[in-house]
Amino acid sequence: MKLLTYTYSKQEINERFEKVRQQVFIHSKQIKTDNFQVVSNNDVKLIFNLYDTYFFDTYFKENKVTEKMAFDFSKKMTSAGGKLMYYKVTNQNPIQFRMRISAYLIFNSFKNDSSKPVNLAGFETKNRLEALMHIIEHEIIHLIEFLAFNNSSCKKDNFKKLASSIFGHTAFTHSLLTGKMEALKEYDLKIGDWVDFSFDGKKHKGFIQKITKRATVMALDEKGMYKDNKGNHFTKFYILLKYLKKMDKKPI
Structure with missing residues (x-):
């Protein structure tokens, strides 16, 4: 050929x-x-x-x-x-x-x-x-x-x-x-990090589950539909990286 x-x-x-x-x-x-x-x-x-x-x-x-x-x-x-x-x-x-x-x-x-x-x-x-x-x-x-x-x-x-x-x-x-590289380079964020952010005037705390153009954050929520093996409930949010603040330690 x-x-x-x-x-x-x-x-x-x-x-x-x-x-x-x-x-x-x-x-x-x-x-x-x-x-x-x-x-x-x-x-x-x-x-x-x-x-x-x-x-x-x-x-x-x-x-x-x-x-x-x-x-x-x-x-x-x-x-x-x-x-x-x-x-x-x-x-x-x-x-x-x-x-x-x-x-x-x-x-x-x-x-x-x-x-x-x-x-x-x-x-x-x-x-x-x-x-x-x-x-x-x-x-x-x-x-x-x-x-x-x-x-x-x-x-x-x-x-x-x-x-x-x-x-x-x-x-x-x-x-x-890539989104992951940008998150680490510009915001010092990576998958697994705990962050806090505001949504609809309310403060939330959660961990980063996925990073693409935005971060997928699983936020602690007693009424959340997602549950881990320790019984904690979460609600899923899609948030721009610039709105996330890295936490010094996880709250749970």
């Missing part, structure tokens, strides 16, 4: 990456700066098509792969930077692959031009556009593996070899600012 044969030098990768980046500025209606403020689903498709042009000789277009793909952003993805979903094609559903990108992580990790670089695929990524491009690269390798082998895993050697030879990836995880 031709897709499995592509390999580029570091210089070639950098040159082709820069060509894609410059073409994004020319053709995107929203992306005009590296730290764009607005982005659309069409931009994911645009960048994918540019990679197809500059890295794969329009293989995906010529073999009608692109026709069976959907592209979008997700506000709900708070840990994975991207995801490639595989579907069985039917008459009712002609879509075989959906490439979904986490808008939350990209915007959260680069809040302004002075944000520190983030390690992504082994690159010191300095802005939202670079992050978006490297995430799409990662998902393209998943796509290649699905087309070639009907399955894909970024934990296995074959994926790593392809990502390295085509895009120069040296790592296969990211350090984008």
Whole structure:
């Protein structure tokens, strides 16, 4: 399969990456700066098509792969930077692959031009556009593996070899600012911490059960529907991190 044969030098990768980046500025209606403020689903498709042009000789277009793909952003993805979903094609559903990108992580990790670089695929990524491009690269390798082998895993050697030879990836995880990382970095909060907060004019005390964009807090409440093995009752709240105050010790 031709897709499995592509390999580029570091210089070639950098040159082709820069060509894609410059073409994004020319053709995107929203992306005009590296730290764009607005982005659309069409931009994911645009960048994918540019990679197809500059890295794969329009293989995906010529073999009608692109026709069976959907592209979008997700506000709900708070840990994975991207995801490639595989579907069985039917008459009712002609879509075989959906490439979904986490808008939350990209915007959260680069809040302004002075944000520190983030390690992504082994690159010191300095802005939202670079992050978006490297995430799409990662998902393209998943796509290649699905087309070639009907399955894909970024934990296995074959994926790593392809990502390295085509895009120069040296790592296969990211350090984008997830909700858990933001909570610890900016608010010194983590899962299990006891906090207090106000809701509807009433003070509450509880522990953090989960952190995404918000914290899920189990607050002590004699009338609460949740109960632990010690007989304590709780009510569940979803609270923005900035409204939580860490307690020195738990009240029970």
